[in-house]
Amino acid sequence: MKDSKNLSRRAFLKRAGAATATALFYSLSPINILADDDDKKNRKDEPVHSDMTYRINRHTHDKVSILGYGMMRLPYKNRQIDQEMVNQEVAYAIEHGVNYFDTSPHYCNSQSEASLGQALKGFPRDKFMVATKLSNFGQEEWSAEASKKMYYNSFKNLGVDVIDYYLLHGIGMGGMKSLNGRFIDNGMLDFLLEERKAGRIRNLGFSYHGEVEVFDYLLSINDKCHWDFVQIEMNYVDWEHAHDLNKRNTDAIYLNGELEKRGIQAVIMEPLLGGRLARLPENLVKKLKAKRPDDSVASWAFRWVGTQPNTLTALSGMTTMEVLKENVKTFSPLDPVTKDEEELLMEVAAIYAGYHTIPCTACKYCMPCPYGVDIPGNFAFYNQGVTDGTLPPLDRSAEDYKEKTAAFIDAYKKAIPADAWATKCMDCRECLSKCPQHIRIPNQMERLMDMLEA
Ligand code: SF4
Ligand code: SF4
Numbered sequence: 284m285k286d287s288k289n290l291s292r293r294a295f296l297k298r299a300g301a302a303t304a305t306a307l308f309y310s311l312s313p314i315n316i317l318a319d320d321d322d323k324k325n326r327k328d329e330p331v332h333s334d335m336t337y338r339i340n341r342h343t344h345d346k347v348s349i350l351g352y353g354m355m356r357l358p359y360k361n362r363q364i365d366q367e368m369v370n371q372e373v374a375y376a377i378e379h380g381v382n383y384f385d386t387s388p389h390y391c392n393s394q395s396e397a398s399l400g401q402a403l404k405g406f407p408r409d410k411f412m413v414a415t416k417l418s419n420f421g422q423e424e425w426s427a428e429a430s431k432k433m434y435y436n437s438f439k440n441l442g443v444d445v446i447d448y449y450l451l452h453g454i455g456m457g458g459m460k461s462l463n464g465r466f467i468d469n470g471m472l473d474f475l476l477e478e479r480k481a482g483r484i485r486n487l488g489f490s491y492h493g494e495v496e497v498f499d500y501l502l503s504i505n506d507k508c509h510w511d512f513v514q515i516e517m518n519y520v521d522w523e524h525a526h527d528l529n530k531r532n533t534d535a536i537y538l539n540g541e542l543e544k545r546g547i548q549a550v551i552m553e554p555l556l557g558g559r560l561a562r563l564p565e566n567l568v569k570k571l572k573a574k575r576p577d578d579s580v581a582s583w584a585f586r587w588v589g590t591q592p593n594t595l596t597a598l599s600g601m602t603t604m605e606v607l608k609e610n611v612k613t614f615s616p617l618d619p620v621t622k623d624e625e626e627l628l629m630e631v632a633a634i635y636a637g638y639h640t641i642p643c644t645a646c647k648y649c650m651p652c653p654y655g656v657d658i659p660g661n662f663a664f665y666n667q668g669v670t671d672g673t674l675p676p677l678d679r680s681a682e683d684y685k686e687k688t689a690a691f692i693d694a695y696k697k698a699i700p701a702d703a704w705a706t707k708c709m710d711c712r713e714c715l716s717k718c719p720q721h722i723r724i725p726n727q728m729e730r731l732m733d734m735l736e737a
Contacts, residue, residue: 330379330612330615333380334379334380334615334616335348335349335350335380335614335616336348336349336614336615336616337349337380338548338595338596340512340548340595341546341548342486342509342512343485343511345447345486346382347382347383347412348380348383349596349597349614349617350383350585350596350597350610350614351381351383351384351550351597351598351599352381352384352598353385353599353600354384354386354395354398355385355390355395355646356391356600356602357369357390357391357395357398357602358372358602358603364395366398366401369399369401370401370402371604372402372604372607373399375604375608376601377406377411380611381611382410382411383411383414384399384413385414385415385550385598386399386414386416386441387415387416387418387452388415388416388418388436388437396415396436396437397440399413399440399441400441400443403442404442412448413443414446414447414449414450415437415441415450416452416453416490417430417433417449417451417465417466417475418452420452420453420456420465422464425464425465425469426469427469427474430465430469430471434478438483444483445482445485446484447485447486448486448488448511448550449478449488450488450490450514451465451466451472451475451490452489452490453490453493453719454490454491454493454497454498455491455492455493455494455719456492456493456494456716456717456719458493458494458496458497459496459497459500462500475487476508485511486511486512487510487511488510488512488513488514488547488550490513490514490515490550490552491514492516493721495537498538498541502541502545502547505545510545510547512547512548512549512550512595513542513550514551514552514598515535515538515539515549515551515552516551516644517535517538517539517554517588518535518551518554518560518584518587518588519560519584519587519628519629519631520556520560520635521534521553522535522536522632523536523632523633523636524632524633539591539593542593543593548594548595549594549595550595550596550597551594551596551598553644554584554585554587554597555584555585556584556642557643557646558645559666560583560584560635561580561584562580562667563580563635564635564670564672566634567634567635570627570631571627571631574624582609582612583624583628585614586613586618586620586624587620587625587628589613589617589619590617590619590620635670638669638670639669640665640666640670641662641665641666641722641727642722643659643666643720644719644720645659645662645663646659647659649714649718650714652708652714653711653713654707654708654709655703656704656705656707656708656728657700657703658724658728660698661703661704661705661731664694664695664699665727665731668691673687673690673694674691675687675688675691675734688734691734692734692735704735705728705731705732705735706736708725708728708732710728712725
């Protein structure tokens with residue numbers, strides 16, 4: 284494990300195989316199906332269903348669209364899920380070849396599964412695959428009875444008899460104690476293995492969010508569990524810089540490598556690092572635009588995860604039709620990154636890692652804050668300041684200190700409602716254990732407070 288973590292950039296390029304291997308892989312690999320004729324590659328207009336790139340699941344031979352629809356963030360209208368919009372987006376996705384839909388009983392105030400079930404009504408069952416999770420996070424949900432209730436509810440909410448992909452959710456958060464309490468001691472893991480045997484679950488896996496000891500343990504019992512897939516965080520910045528950035532156990536070189544060794548494909552979450560790789564600082568945007576002027580910066584991140592041979596599907600939370608259409612275009616078909624592009628992305632990643640942003644992915648697991656603080660909103664504002672260079676200087680005697688601080692406070696007041704400011708944080712620490720990125724939330728709030736109360 285240590286060796287993998289310490290893989291150098293050069294070693295990575297060698298290992299990833301870069302251009303030659305990528306091109307060769309895509310032309311030979313049985314797990315990739317590309318719509319690759321020149322006509323499709325040059326197509327500028329609206330993609331069609333057959334343009335989508337698929338990967339073949341090595342265990343069940345499912346043909347999975349490389350773009351997966353993440354239902355963690357749905358469109359809202361008047362504080363309610365905008366069901367009409369969800370229906371339209373899901374219909375567009377299916378029409379354009381997307382067939383993997385990922386949800387959880389926990390998402391969108393527990394409304395996401397039912398909303399997806401509603402949107403899928405009427406579509407032939409072979410047009411979509413649903414992925415959902417055992418999200419029994421609270422200790423009151425750890426009993427077998429409560430966990431099974433959550434499991435059976437998912438079938439009802441989604442309107443299906445069989446769940447295509449079922450995950451032990453949030454593995455690693457809370458360490459081995461939480462794993463044992465949520466899945467082992469209560470017999471839920473054995474129960475789910477039996478459910479897969481009975482055919483009510485087609486693929487069983489887990490989503491990894493935290494302490495690597497737990498990840499390693501679950502892989503060590505692979506002979507018993509035969510994991511069909513594992514969901515990990517992976518993007519071109521976290522690939523080499525996760526540890527430098529935030530000391531998390533999300534070294535994707537290690538995680539993905541361990542899965543590859545065992546022939547387990549990866550479902551990718553956070554390909555955009557919580558949306559941050561779609562909002563790069565201007566100097567980095569220029570670098571990417573110089574290479575491919577017509578491409579969005581987000582498409583670079585998606586192409587990179589799609590190019591990795593072990594990726595089964597890459598999840599994207601597409602709340603607007605505009606974003607959905609752009610992502611469909613990126614993967615219709617996937618244009619794998621070349622060796623030059625790979626090198627450019629690693630250069631961009633190294634510069635980006637130097638910005639020291641807060642590694643918030645806007646997952647909202649820490650919410651609601653009992654004192655009303657909009658935790659992800661505050662961190663998004665701070666991160667934008669880091670990358671735009673608009674944060675007040677640390678040196679209070681700096682010439683531009685007053686001017687920059689005033690502008691920062693002014694922009695902050697416009698962006699964040701007064702009852703959700705960082706200054707409302709009471710250091711109650713309720714949010715601390717909930718953050719899969721292990722962010723010291725109250726400490727970060729204090730830093731923001733310092734800037735705002737300057
Ligand atoms: S520590 Fe601060 S941000 Fe976290 S829950 Fe408590 S008041 Fe909210
Ligand atoms: S602070 Fe942590 S838990 Fe909260 S939204 Fe950000 S990443 Fe998620």
